[in-house]
Amino acid sequence: MTNPFDDIAKNAQCLFIIGSNTTEQHPVFGMQLRQAVKQRGVPLILADPRRIPIADYATIHLRHKPGTDTALLNGLMYVLITEDLYDHEFVANRTEGFEELKAKILAYPPERVAEICDVNAEDIRRAARLMAAHRPGALMYAMGITQHTSGHGNVISCANLQMLLGNVGVAGGGVNPLRGQSNVQGSCDMGGLPNYYSGYQNVALEASHKKFEAAWGAVPPVDKPGLTLVEMMRAAEHGQIKAMYILGENPALSDPDSNHVRRCLAALDFLVVQDLFLTETAQLADVVLPGASFAEKDGTFTNSERRVQRVQRALNPIGECRPDWEIISDLGQRLLTAIWPELPDAIAEAPHGHWDYMNPVEILDEIADLTPSYAGIRAHRLEKLGSLQWPCPDEKHPGTPILHVGKFTRGLGKFQPMGYLPPAELPDESYPLLLTTGRVLYHYHTGSLTRRARGLAAIYPEGLIELHPEDAARLGVANGETVEVASRRGRVHAKADVTERVQPGVVFMTFHFPDSAANFLTNPALDPVAKIPEFKACAVRVSKCAV
Amino acid sequence: MPQVNITIDGKKIKAEAFKTVYEVATANGIYIPALCHHPALPPEGACRVCLVEIERQRALQPACTFPVTEGLVIHTNSPKVREARKFALELIISDHPLDCMTCEATGDCRLQDLAYEYGVKGNEYTGGVQHTYPIDDPNPFIQVDRNKCILCRRCVRACNYINGVEAIGIVYRGFKARIAFGMDSTMQDSPCEFCGSCVEVCPTAALWPKMSLGKGRAWQLKKIETICSYCGVGCRLNLHVRDNEIVKVTGADGPANHGFTCVKGRFGYDYVNHPERLTRPLVRRYLLEGGSKAATDHRGGGDGKNGDGLLATGNAAADFVETDWDTALNLVAHKFAEIKRNYGGDAFAALCSARCTNEENFLMAKLTRQLMATHNIDHCARL
Ligand code: SF4
Ligand code: SF4
Ligand code: SF4
Ligand code: FES
Numbered sequence: 001m002t003n004p005f006d007d008i009a010k011n012a013q014c015l016f017i018i019g020s021n022t023t024e025q026h027p028v029f030g031m032q033l034r035q036a037v038k039q040r041g042v043p044l045i046l047a048d049p050r051r052i053p054i055a056d057y058a059t060i061h062l063r064h065k066p067g068t069d070t071a072l073l074n075g076l077m078y079v080l081i082t083e084d085l086y087d088h089e090f091v092a093n094r095t096e097g098f099e100e101l102k103a104k105i106l107a108y109p110p111e112r113v114a115e116i117c118d119v120n121a122e123d124i125r126r127a128a129r130l131m132a133a134h135r136p137g138a139l140m141y142a143m144g145i146t147q148h149t150s151g152h153g154n155v156i157s158c159a160n161l162q163m164l165l166g167n168v169g170v171a172g173g174g175v176n177p178l179r180g181q182s183n184v185q186g187s188c189d190m191g192g193l194p195n196y197y198s199g200y201q202n203v204a205l206e207a208s209h210k211k212f213e214a215a216w217g218a219v220p221p222v223d224k225p226g227l228t229l230v231e232m233m234r235a236a237e238h239g240q241i242k243a244m245y246i247l248g249e250n251p252a253l254s255d256p257d258s259n260h261v262r263r264c265l266a267a268l269d270f271l272v273v274q275d276l277f278l279t280e281t282a283q284l285a286d287v288v289l290p291g292a293s294f295a296e297k298d299g300t301f302t303n304s305e306r307r308v309q310r311v312q313r314a315l316n317p318i319g320e321c322r323p324d325w326e327i328i329s330d331l332g333q334r335l336l337t338a339i340w341p342e343l344p345d346a347i348a349e350a351p352h353g354h355w356d357y358m359n360p361v362e363i364l365d366e367i368a369d370l371t372p373s374y375a376g377i378r379a380h381r382l383e384k385l386g387s388l389q390w391p392c393p394d395e396k397h398p399g400t401p402i403l404h405v406g407k408f409t410r411g412l413g414k415f416q417p418m419g420y421l422p423p424a425e426l427p428d429e430s431y432p433l434l435l436t437t438g439r440v441l442y443h444y445h446t447g448s449l450t451r452r453a454r455g456l457a458a459i460y461p462e463g464l465i466e467l468h469p470e471d472a473a474r475l476g477v478a479n480g481e482t483v484e485v486a487s488r489r490g491r492v493h494a495k496a497d498v499t500e501r502v503q504p505g506v507v508f509m510t511f512h513f514p515d516s517a518a519n520f521l522t523n524p525a526l527d528p529v530a531k532i533p534e535f536k537a538c539a540v541r542v543s544k545c546a547v
Numbered sequence: 548m549p550q551v552n553i554t555i556d557g558k559k560i561k562a563e564a565f566k567t568v569y570e571v572a573t574a575n576g577i578y579i580p581a582l583c584h585h586p587a588l589p590p591e592g593a594c595r596v597c598l599v600e601i602e603r604q605r606a607l608q609p610a611c612t613f614p615v616t617e618g619l620v621i622h623t624n625s626p627k628v629r630e631a632r633k634f635a636l637e638l639i640i641s642d643h644p645l646d647c648m649t650c651e652a653t654g655d656c657r658l659q660d661l662a663y664e665y666g667v668k669g670n671e672y673t674g675g676v677q678h679t680y681p682i683d684d685p686n687p688f689i690q691v692d693r694n695k696c697i698l699c700r701r702c703v704r705a706c707n708y709i710n711g712v713e714a715i716g717i718v719y720r721g722f723k724a725r726i727a728f729g730m731d732s733t734m735q736d737s738p739c740e741f742c743g744s745c746v747e748v749c750p751t752a753a754l755w756p757k758m759s760l761g762k763g764r765a766w767q768l769k770k771i772e773t774i775c776s777y778c779g780v781g782c783r784l785n786l787h788v789r790d791n792e793i794v795k796v797t798g799a800d801g802p803a804n805h806g807f808t809c810v811k812g813r814f815g816y817d818y819v820n821h822p823e824r825l826t827r828p829l830v831r832r833y834l835l836e837g838g839s840k841a842a843t844d845h846r847g848g849g850d851g852k853n854g855d856g857l858l859a860t861g862n863a864a865a866d867f868v869e870t871d872w873d874t875a876l877n878l879v880a881h882k883f884a885e886i887k888r889n890y891g892g893d894a895f896a897a898l899c900s901a902r903c904t905n906e907e908n909f910l911m912a913k914l915t916r917q918l919m920a921t922h923n924i925d926h927c928a929r930l
Binding site for chain 1: 687688711742757779780792802808815818820823824826827834875883888894895900904905915916918919921923926927
């Protein structure tokens with residue numbers, strides 16, 4: 001997020017939520033947004049195919065078809081440009097590429113967009129005018145935007161819109177991706193990505209290569225970025241990847257086309273999984289290492305606002321479990337000797353070549369030493385200040401609540417015109433319904449934790465498929481009846497929740513429950529740039545179960 | 548905001564105009580008891596426990612609602628004030644079960660603390676009819692005991708001004724007044740989202756987390772502040788621990804959540820102590836004793852039993868056996884080194900975790916790059 005939660009809740013004059021079911025997925029921030037509407041009367045524009053709970057508070061709800069976000073965003077920009085409602089000063093002083101953007105946008109008049117998105121053209125105009133009249137405005141998005149083959153384009157379009165409105169680098173504004181997991185921001189920041197060292201230092205740059213080579217004594221070649229998750233699976237299937245080490249993830253349920261993922265993992269020579277439970281993925285492993293939960297370890301998490309906060313141990317690890325940092329460093333130590341019975345000088349002499357960490361504070365120090373945006377984030381400062389938001393370049397720096405104030409990292413903000421690309425798989429005769437996926441308030445991700453929390457499991461015990469009454473009537477399906485859902489990739493069963501939350505022709509499912517997990521159905525087609533699979537749109541067929 | 552000069556208990560204080568007497572006193576270290584007031588909520592002025600004497604005002608005034616203006620002279624602890632507070636407490640308690648002996652909230656109850664502080668015995672106005680509401684509401688999270696409700700409306704305000712769904716109200720008047728959910732139905736049939744903000748602010752045991760019943764009183768629990776393990780909001784939580792088990796979670800005052808949580812953060816903690824937790828390393832038998840890794844059943848879904856059948860493979864060599872850390876880690880190190888030697892580092896890939904700490908993710912990336920010499924590392928950021 002470019003802006004903190006508090007700033008948005010207190011200072012935004014307009015809220016635009018697109019592809020985020022905020023009150024169910026980021027509930028506490030959802031509450032704060034709800035209060036902004038209730039107490040300050042801030043207009044809320046919602047773009048979401050489903051009638052999600054926060055729709056009750058929306059001034060305008062644009063229920064566009066799943067996968068048509070770029071068209072919708074372009075339509076909004078069309079109105080801003082043609083009705084001359086955009087921020088001329090911001091565009092002139094802070095951006096470049098406006099003319100190119102304009103040329104592209106002019107192909108998206110609201111009438112055309114209305115047709116692509118299946119929304120009312122007048123609503124697009126009203127929404128754009130509202131955004132222009134109430135500034136600064138904050139834009140929030142989540143996986144509803146990114147999990148498409150056009151995900152990269154959607155994200156860029158969000159930025160284009162906010163720059164056009166002059167809503168970047170100001171309090172109460174910003175482009176704000178809401179991160180779905182406690183430390184997904186941190187795991188990206190830490191270099192848990194195939195193309196970046198920590199702090200987004202590009203692996204393909206000679207400078208970062210040299211830096212880490214000097215620090216660690218050994219690094220991979222500079223000219224060969226790694227594989228992304230979905231690419232890894234394919235490489236495993238074809239025997240190019242022989243071994244995997246999976247920490248606290250459950251790709252056998254969380255990744256698209258789960259049947260395929262399981263085949264890929266089973267094809268490995270050697271799979272190590274470190275987790276709390278024998279998850280669907282751990283069941284395929286050769287070795288399973290029992291890690292510790294958040295309550296059994298020390299360390300830091302970085303939230304959606306780029307805020308680094310301390311995680312503190314409350315329990316001794318259960319049984320013989322060990323905190324994960326301890327397991328990884330113990331393994332690292334042994335691996336070091338297994339690979340190099342005699343330690344090469346380069347590693348022995350490198351300042352951070354070793355693996356004998358005594359505690360997470362030492363690791364955070366290494367992170368700070370090697371990561372410019374975390375350079376000032378040290379345990380003793382977190383203890384004193386409670387939290388710090390990166391970039392925090394040195395130990396005097398107070399942290400950066402709002403990004404891009406006065407200047408973008410690259411200087412001027414560049415408009416990158418994006419065209420509309422339909423989802424990779426659209427409904428047809430054999431698979432006539434469009435499936436979109438998500439999570440519910442009471443569960444989390446693959447459910448390996450929440451299904452084991454008694455209260456959550458009791459209140460939401462099984463996977464449902466939301467089906468519009470018209471579709472249900474056509475299929476002869478009653479509310480609560482178990483149906484079979486099939487795509488080109490798999491079949492699952494789920495209980496029908498007949499509801500107008502979805503529109504006719506669209507169905508919604510979660511992946512919290514193994515027996516009705518949408519990911520047996522979803523399409524692993526990737527966004528060509530961001531490599532994010534298209535979870536949010538694929539074609540399915542729903543039928544009554546044979547009794 | 549203009550500044551005003553006031554005097555509280557003889558102390559001269561400069562304060563922002565229109566702050567309440569309670570806010571100004573508290574900010575200046577002067578104690579005024581409060582019961583219906585909660586600092587995160589708009590004031591209500593319902594309980595009259597915060598009464599103070601203000602010169603030139605005919606009656607005593609509730610400090611939680613009275614705004615400061617120039618020249619106010621306030622006495623927070625005069626005999627008259629103490630007497631009035633005691634009277635207010637007597638009234639509240641006349642209709643209270645007084646079963647503190649077995650009450651969950653003992654030691655963590657605003658009402659109990661104040662009754663003690665003001666020497667209220669609870670026998671002044673008894674003889675009237677007592678409430679005998681059935682305890683409970685059929686939901687997995689929150690126990691509702693209306694007999695212990697003092698109608699302070701903190702829960703009503705929390706649901707309105709913190710959460711926003713307005714699931715709680717007060718129905719009827721006088722003796723029959725009581726809290727109600729939705730259209731006077733159950734919590735689950737109301738717009739309630741089980742965020743527990745109402746439980747957080749309830750000063751008594753009227754609203755209490757069901758999962759914590761009988762698990763220990765405040766003084767028996769250790770309280771540790773940490774960050775929620777679920778979504779990316781990063782709410783700060785207090786974990787209340789007894790005998791190495793989390794028995795309760797409350798909201799801590801973090802910059803993202805300001806003392807409140809959602810249902811997952813507050814009530815979704817018990818997976819931590821779940822009996823299915825793995826507690827020792829597991830390895831396939833063939834890795835220890837030789838034999839071959841048989842093809843495991845990886846047909847996966849589509850047959851109605853997704854993910855089943857992987858544990859019992861029908862091949863004893865492929866069964867999981869428990870082992871010690873040394874054996875497991877040596878085995879893994881040896882295998883990874885062998886694969887690197889035979890096929891090169893790019894035959895290895897790692898997935899780090901969006902649910903693990905920065906430190907752990909950093910080490911995963913270091914292990915992959917420094918030791919295995921590949922950039923094949925990713926995680927489910929995109930999922
Ligand atoms: S339930 Fe608790 S918070 Fe609500 S009115 Fe009763 S005592 Fe007050
Ligand atoms: S749990 Fe939350 S939503 Fe439900 S009544 Fe209490 S405050 Fe309202
Ligand atoms: S308490 Fe709820 S909103 Fe807060 S971090 Fe946890 S899951 Fe997210
Ligand atoms: S605390 Fe002021 S009236 Fe209750």
